[in-house]
Amino acid sequence: MIECLSCGRQQEPSLICAECGAPLAAPLDCFAALGLPRKLTIDLDALERRYHELSRKIHPDRFASSKPKVRDASVRATATLTRSYRTLRDPVSRGLYWLETNGEKLAENNKRVPPEVAELVFEVQEQLAEMQLASDPEVAVERATEIAARRVELQFTMDESLAALDRHFAKWDQPAADKKILTTELKTLLSNIAYLRTLIRDVDRALENAKAA
Amino acid sequence: MPRIFGIDLGTTNSLIAAMENGEPRVIAVGENASALLPSVVAIAPDGAVTVGERAIEMEPHLTVERDGRVSAVGFAGGEYGAVIRSVKRYMGLGGDEIAPEDRARYTFADLSGPVVRFQIGKRAFTPSQISAEILRALKDGAERAIGSGEKVERVVITVPAYFNDGQRQATKDAGRLAGLEVVRLVNEPTAASLAYGLNKMATGNVAVFDFGGGTFDISILSIKEGIFEVLATNGDTHLGGDDIDRAVVDWLLAEMPDTLKLDRHVWNSARMAAEDAKKRLTDVAETDVVVELPGHSIRKHLTRTALEEMAAPFIARTLKRCELAIADAKLKAGDIDAVVLVGGSTRMPVVRRRVAEMFHTEPLCSINPDQVVALGAAVQASVLMGTQGDMLLLDVVPLSLGIETMGGVMERLIHRNTTIPTSVTEGFTTAVDNQTHVDIHVLQGERELAKDCRSLARFKLGPIQAQPAGVPRIEVTFLIDANGILNVNARDERTGREHSVDVKPSYGLTDDEIERMLEEAIDLGEQDLEERLLISARNDADQILGALRKQLGEYGALVPAGEHARMNEVVERLEAARTGTDRELIAKLVEELNEVTTPFAERIMDAAIKLALEKKSVEELS
Numbered sequence: 001m002i003e004c005l006s007c008g009r010q011q012e013p014s015l016i017c018a019e020c021g022a023p024l025a026a027p028l029d030c031f032a033a034l035g036l037p038r039k040l041t042i043d044l045d046a047l048e049r050r051y052h053e054l055s056r057k058i059h060p061d062r063f064a065s066s067k068p069k070v071r072d073a074s075v076r077a078t079a080t081l082t083r084s085y086r087t088l089r090d091p092v093s094r095g096l097y098w099l100e101t102n103g104e105k106l107a108e109n110n111k112r113v114p115p116e117v118a119e120l121v122f123e124v125q126e127q128l129a130e131m132q133l134a135s136d137p138e139v140a141v142e143r144a145t146e147i148a149a150r151r152v153e154l155q156f157t158m159d160e161s162l163a164a165l166d167r168h169f170a171k172w173d174q175p176a177a178d179k180k181i182l183t184t185e186l187k188t189l190l191s192n193i194a195y196l197r198t199l200i201r202d203v204d205r206a207l208e209n210a211k212a213a
Numbered sequence: 214m215p216r217i218f219g220i221d222l223g224t225t226n227s228l229i230a231a232m233e234n235g236e237p238r239v240i241a242v243g244e245n246a247s248a249l250l251p252s253v254v255a256i257a258p259d260g261a262v263t264v265g266e267r268a269i270e271m272e273p274h275l276t277v278e279r280d281g282r283v284s285a286v287g288f289a290g291g292e293y294g295a296v297i298r299s300v301k302r303y304m305g306l307g308g309d310e311i312a313p314e315d316r317a318r319y320t321f322a323d324l325s326g327p328v329v330r331f332q333i334g335k336r337a338f339t340p341s342q343i344s345a346e347i348l349r350a351l352k353d354g355a356e357r358a359i360g361s362g363e364k365v366e367r368v369v370i371t372v373p374a375y376f377n378d379g380q381r382q383a384t385k386d387a388g389r390l391a392g393l394e395v396v397r398l399v400n401e402p403t404a405a406s407l408a409y410g411l412n413k414m415a416t417g418n419v420a421v422f423d424f425g426g427g428t429f430d431i432s433i434l435s436i437k438e439g440i441f442e443v444l445a446t447n448g449d450t451h452l453g454g455d456d457i458d459r460a461v462v463d464w465l466l467a468e469m470p471d472t473l474k475l476d477r478h479v480w481n482s483a484r485m486a487a488e489d490a491k492k493r494l495t496d497v498a499e500t501d502v503v504v505e506l507p508g509h510s511i512r513k514h515l516t517r518t519a520l521e522e523m524a525a526p527f528i529a530r531t532l533k534r535c536e537l538a539i540a541d542a543k544l545k546a547g548d549i550d551a552v553v554l555v556g557g558s559t560r561m562p563v564v565r566r567r568v569a570e571m572f573h574t575e576p577l578c579s580i581n582p583d584q585v586v587a588l589g590a591a592v593q594a595s596v597l598m599g600t601q602g603d604m605l606l607l608d609v610v611p612l613s614l615g616i617e618t619m620g621g622v623m624e625r626l627i628h629r630n631t632t633i634p635t636s637v638t639e640g641f642t643t644a645v646d647n648q649t650h651v652d653i654h655v656l657q658g659e660r661e662l663a664k665d666c667r668s669l670a671r672f673k674l675g676p677i678q679a680q681p682a683g684v685p686r687i688e689v690t691f692l693i694d695a696n697g698i699l700n701v702n703a704r705d706e707r708t709g710r711e712h713s714v715d716v717k718p719s720y721g722l723t724d725d726e727i728e729r730m731l732e733e734a735i736d737l738g739e740q741d742l743e744e745r746l747l748i749s750a751r752n753d754a755d756q757i758l759g760a761l762r763k764q765l766g767e768y769g770a771l772v773p774a775g776e777h778a779r780m781n782e783v784v785e786r787l788e789a790a791r792t793g794t795d796r797e798l799i800a801k802l803v804e805e806l807n808e809v810t811t812p813f814a815e816r817i818m819d820a821a822i823k824l825a826l827e828k829k830s831v832e833e834l835s
Binding site: 048052055056059060061062064065075076078079080082083085086 | 214217396397437438440593596597598599603605606607631632633634635636637692693694695
């Protein structure tokens, strides 16, 4: 139970006081903050509308002339809302958050490249190295062109993986879901995506540098 | 509820605006009823402050006397008094962040401290104190212009979107020092989008290209049913029209010896000539630029094409920033439905061309680019007053925030372009047994290593009860408020007790320092204003008395005896009042003297015209 700093009413935690509509700085999980059921499949348009609707009610700009403690509650409530929205909006961070709230996390010490993307990762890294070490500018340009083509391929794989993640989310929401199997599957998907993200970032940086040189 | 005013505290000019009958309007605070107050502050050796047009006149420069002699005038800096221009560039900077060319331009007090201080006369002034003078001039000017006794007390102040925490804090400090309650800091490009009433556009993506005198910002916004959501922002707080002026100055003075180039009078004269030429070239294709020096004058011919070449590298930098912002917003240039131009530098035709090419759309520029930010600030002020319906601004933090971890690595806790307010809570523990304090170093920036990021603050957590290493758990919450300013608090997870966190900002002023300055300002504040008004009244008196004396010498024969006696009587009273401190009396007598001398002035004018005509006919005859 939490107490509204504006009207004093005791109530279940939420971002808005049920009595007077003042913002409440309640500690809430991301789903609860947005008033959503704990489900991984989320309609992004509806999520955005919900976020905007709540922002209009609790944003500090609505309480510029209120008492300091109400203003403070509004800042903290909005901070919770914003973080929750950003976490849920992005499927990858939503998946990571799901793992975390289920007491799991992607093993940080597991540096093994996931087999599903291993081949792609090694090939691209080799090409990057060749381009960076090339003493002949013509060879460097050649490699850069190859890598630029690879960039398209990487993006395609990334899109595929994100689509797979979306399909995976739907499985969790089935009534007879086997949590153990799904957790392993989710971890695999997320670590593949994490590898691809890093690789795409490296490729973009390398191409940027090559362009500058 | 009292009105909240919107202030654009600009690098080159500052403005104040407010809502009137539902529309944002700028308030004429400058001389000759202009809304633009030049952000120029002159401080005399004795500490007397002048802001705006009159301060520009006191800038060190060369002037051609009537006899053709060129002489150096103005406050040359340091003990001679100084004129500070573009103080915004120095906001939030530490002494070690001052560029060498700035050191040639101004006299700084101590460059080792966490805050830059200008040494003027016997005193040292922080950029926040100088900015406070501009804010005070806006406040006084607006109160005078409104004239109904309404006070300017609560304000919204705009800042470049790319301002870091320290620069924002320094701006807020300036407000406090000027005796204002800064209800909110708003990012300039975001404010500009509010001024354009783009909320009437149901849905769409907008880019705001803000190229001012000293700073460049690009913001990408998504607008949906009155919600202005900033998707990404980028910029450079040290890139603006001033840089183009400097490039022109370098070209103007290229053949001059270094000693002359570094002379503050010469440099400023060249800068003024460069700026004027740049402005002229918006409308004409070529122009002459002239700088008068003692015994010599520089005259060069400048074409718009040549100016555009000089400006090209700076414009290229702005476009690079645009690309980054568009990518961060996860959009393509073609997804932008409208582009808004802000800032004086967007008047340059080449800037408009470049922006149109980049976004494949003609930019919007129907609102005066010098006023659009202030007007937007007034709209945001009315949002804060609750009189703008459902309209709401969701802005972002421009730079990532993190902490220094083992090995000097920056661990990012809040990523750039995260919507604010936002917070993150991080657990900390001890590394050795019985450790009683944990040191935390907060950083801002995008680089991997702590040393390459900007230090924001350091603080000590504790005292922590003596326990084995790793046992204590302290939760620290880093909260960025709607102004983009960091707040920190800490809680001992085991005892649930809130720790007081004594955050020591790496740059900027501590609360105690502000309090002290505030106390000084309160003592001096009222007196300052009175004194300034008195000085200005005395100047007016001197001017009219001097002019009259001169005219009487030349045209005394045109004054009948009775009129002369009346004039003398007022002159004597004014001379007596001038030595006193009653400024209202001085002002009244100046007006009276003006009245009694009007017929005389008219006769002088007639005589002068007659004389000119006679001369002309003599010339024509011969």
